[in-house]
Amino acid sequence: MNSVPDEHVLVVPRSLFDGAGDFQGFCSEAAAYLPLLLDPAHTSWRPRASVEEDPSFKQLIPYCILAWTDAAGVKHFFAYTRGGGQGEARLRAKRSLGIGGHISSTDGEHGDDTSYDAGMRRELAEEIAIEGAWTARCVGLINDDSNAVGRVHLGIVHMLEVASSAVTPRESELVECGFAPLAALLADRDRFETWSQITLDALAAGQID
Numbered sequence: 001m002n003s004v005p006d007e008h009v010l011v012v013p014r015s016l017f018d019g020a021g022d023f024q025g026f027c028s029e030a031a032a033y034l035p036l037l038l039d040p041a042h043t044s045w046r047p048r049a050s051v052e053e054d055p056s057f058k059q060l061i062p063y064c065i066l067a068w069t070d071a072a073g074v075k076h077f078f079a080y081t082r083g084g085g086q087g088e089a090r091l092r093a094k095r096s097l098g099i100g101g102h103i104s105s106t107d108g109e110h111g112d113d114t115s116y117d118a119g120m121r122r123e124l125a126e127e128i129a130i131e132g133a134w135t136a137r138c139v140g141l142i143n144d145d146s147n148a149v150g151r152v153h154l155g156i157v158h159m160l161e162v163a164s165s166a167v168t169p170r171e172s173e174l175v176e177c178g179f180a181p182l183a184a185l186l187a188d189r190d191r192f193e194t195w196s197q198i199t200l201d202a203l204a205a206g207q208i209d
Helices: 014-021 113-127 182-187 194-204
Strands: 008-013 025-027 044-047 057-069 075-082 128-130 134-143 153-162 167-169 174-181
Touching: 008 014, 008 113, 014 057, 025 194, 057 113, 057 134, 057 194, 075 182, 113 128, 113 153, 134 194, 167 174, 174 182, 182 194
Parallel strands: 057 153
Antiparallel strands: 008 044, 008 057, 025 134, 057 075, 075 174, 128 167, 134 153
16 A cells, blocks of 8 residues: 555545445445445545545545455455554554555546556555455445544445465565454454454454355
8 A cells, every 4th residue: 555745546525425325334235335436526536645634535445355265164354464664654553354545546547436446456466466366346335433544534345255365465564464264353353453343343243245
């Protein structure tokens, strides 16, 4: 999730999200929001430095959860810790389930679903190497207005089913990487950043299959 000083990122007005039906936590009704959120009539590219502290806009963030099913049929989820160097300073040293980051203007000029998909794939390729086949599906949205980071971001959650547990970090800042069953991750819940806690709770509640 590297950034440059003049990086422009994909945003929508907070008022658009409010009008569509704001919520706190996880919402599984992604299909009700995405056509609106990724409509170029509503999206814009704005300097990241200005919108990071401006809650009148929501930065759209793909949040990819990697799932691998072992030979016994038990599902495991990829987790990692973000170190103290680059990336979002407010999330450093926290455990996380999600891979992803901002959609940049270099991902596509129109600010639509094509730009979004290109940005999601770029973020994945920058942060991790996935050995073998994988499939992705959108499973919901995350909104968390309880803290400064959450108030300016909106997470679009994707479940990536990977054929192999051979997933390795490409960034040195990603440490303690690996797959673990849900029960083990829930036992360590307090170490995770807020969006991951919300995701873990949604998985435990059966809101994400």
